[in-house]
Amino acid sequence: MAKHSISVTVNGASQGAQVESRLLLVHFLRENLRLTGTHIGCDTTHCGACTVLLDGVPVKSCTVLAVQADGRDVQTVEGLEKDGKLDPIQEGFYQEHGLQCGYCTPGMMMTGCALLKSNPDPSESEIRQAISGNLCRCTGYVNIVKAVQHAAAAARAR
């Protein structure tokens, strides 16, 4: 199968690769780059476990082709921590017990990050709306909402 040459900036570093046109972005991240923090939960864009930021916008990387990310910027959970300091969203999830099995958590945090960039002080219903494309089977969302609120307050205080 024909291969394409792509160059993607992932968590600030440029990554070049030869990929099949059908290779999914999530597999490019997980298998080519070994960034396994981005998880796969459904393959059909329903669960959001694979959410990453593509040019700052949350996308479900199970339904984006790697070639579509060519020349663009991708941020994954591995890029959240900066200089040994957790991102406010990570700190929020930790403090508010916003995770249990941890499987939906990376996608949930990336969605939360994108929300807080566009809306630094979201209401509960805005948070619920924003994460409605990310399924969690463990937490019942109560503490995830609190985690995003915690992160919002911390980011405003910074």
Added chain:
Amino acid sequence: MASTPRTSPEVGGMGHSVKRKEDPRFLRGKGNYVDDIQLPGMLHMDIVRSPYAHARIVKIDPSHALKIPGVLAVITGETLAQYKLHWMPTLMSDTQMVLPTEKVMYQAQEVAAVIATDRYAAADGVEAVEVEYDPLPVVVDPFKALEPGAPVLRTDKPNKKDNRIFHWEVGDRKGTESALAGSDVVVEQKIYLPRIHVASIETCGIVADFDRIRGKLTVYMTTQAPHAIRTVIALVAGHVGLSEEKIRVISPDIGGGFGGKVPVYPGYVIAVAASVVIGKPVKWVEDRMENLQADSFARDYHITARMGAKKDGTMTGLEIKTIADHGYADAAANPSKFPAGLFSICTGSYKMPKAFAEVDGVYTNKPPGGIAYRCSFRVTEAVHAIERMTDVLAQELKMDPADLRLKNFIPADEFPYKSALGWEYDSGNYAGALKKAMDLIGYAALRKEQAEKRKKGELMGIGISSFTEIVGAGPSKHFDILGIKMFDSCELRVHPTGKATARFGTKSQGQGHETTYAQIIAEELGIPAAHVEVEEGDTDTAPYGLGTYASRSTPTAGAAGAIAARKVRDKAKKIAAYLLEVAEDDLVWEPGKFSVKGAPQKSKTIQDIAFAAYTNHPQGMEAGLEAVDYYDPPNLTFPFGSYICVVDIDRGTGEVKIRRFVAVDDCGNIINPMIVDGQIHGGLTMGMAPALLEEISYDENGNVQGGSFMDYLLPTAMETPRWETDKTVTPSPHHPFGAKGVGESATVGAPPAIANAVVDALSHLGVKHIDIPITPEKVWKILKEKGVAE
């Protein structure tokens, strides 16, 4: 113990909301789930599945698949039959196909497996395998399956003449009949609990790695019970040379289990077989549709219940008859003696003088199962039956459902209480929990509001569920899985510098064992929880245990942790007496140190003692500070609670909106309040899910409906209300630190609270029952029929 912690926050024993030790890796994307494992030379497996629910396999042609670059092999039932691995036992001593040689029995059944160098090539191979089928008559309805003349499905069993799997009964049939006959009021209701699926966000998967030189099989697997799996592999594949000491099962981080990762699925076995034959690691990770369509389901209980009472509401008897649709094999995961699990908890929280229950298991052309959905062995079915029937009775008697419950609760001073169906409830204060929930939600005011709204034609309902759970199996004299007794274990090693490693026979899937187990050790020894490393899920290192499901970890392995710590403390006391040159009887313990009675300045900390255990222990004493405990509980634990739900119904759309939901839980003494709250939030959401959204059904041809997330609706943050939780604390009298299991209480308790609220909203229109899931469509049809739809 739980309300005022005995230890400081720095030690972090019981009652502290210690932040989770597992979080730092998950927050950074550094968890290690099965699909994250990549081994050198690893191959990928994908599975060809049947489009038919019942069909004879005429021919499987792999030739086109084998021409695809990267495809190495196509495995069929015939391949496995050469090794006698094409059938396997289920956990219920039934049999199940690994791959078929003659016919398929449900839609999405495994037909063949493709092994390839990468997952894309494997998927291409699956598309290219050509299978010719000859369709057979399909049996979908379990009632029709039992009719004379129904096609017998299990033709592999030479003596099988019908589709009945088992008949099981418990209680006093005649006594219950006469109690009902002598009652002032008898209500009867059919209640169906549909097929649902746990749908953990991580699907199931395996990496099987057979080392031909060492003869050692290492299996990384999404399993809630790694030791049991090791033994099953040894028993099933011993004849092909797999020996238990050469099998290592590793259950790495697990992305949610809820019961769905207890059974052995064909894909696991095929991957193991492929690795053994090929000599390379083989990975198989199912996709979401395979997960929903082929893995074990829960429920599918068709219940007919009758309940009797005196005019004043005193309950007199309960009779429950159930048809259980198990699909084509009984692949439930119940203890051997309990084909219907712990369904006999169906007398619930009430003094029920007479009771009788019977369950008939039936084969149909559906995927096999009958596992739990975040509940202890069929307890949800039992609780739904009794809590719905209590409301049906209240409606018949025109009594407030809260009053009826308060009248019939087992009184707090009658524990331990022997139920009519044979259980000894350990402790409870049911009225305490219900009254607290009523106060929190403002029950009287809500009833007033409801009456006013009814006058205006608005539909508002209040539903109560006062459930009693039964969790924590053993005791081993009654409970086993495939003959393996249901104890659980802890091996505790205190190191010279006073830090500890504790290994357990269970396996967390998000419950936070690495934190809570460390807190148990901290409570018992005073070693800070931060200094206790908890390990689970590796059969080469952890002591044997039965795993995590049915809310059994704290009641069994948690207890083993406490007892192991007490054994360590007993030895520590001897060492302390030696170091302080006093008799053991002269020492007093407070968490973290022994001191001399009357001379508290003379003391030795657990860290001092640990160091001495390796450097300066008494002559004649073994060095070291370690203990192992295999804990066999004397009884189950019986957590309980009362939930109250308020719903508003949209007369235009039939949509049910949960306005408020108050949950008062009692799980005895609490290890970590933050984690317990989180467990209840999640459990409530998984209780709401089948109450309002989730169902997997089949059309008359056995085609699955609800086999993808397009049709099988998991609750999102939008539907899920802001749960309000509170607690009462009634310790278990027999558990070493008074705890009961809690992970599943809310899943068990929530569905009837919601169903009761919806029926309550419509009761003045003559509605007595609605089967779950209570979808807008169902409600709207009722509103239309009653002439109140907008």
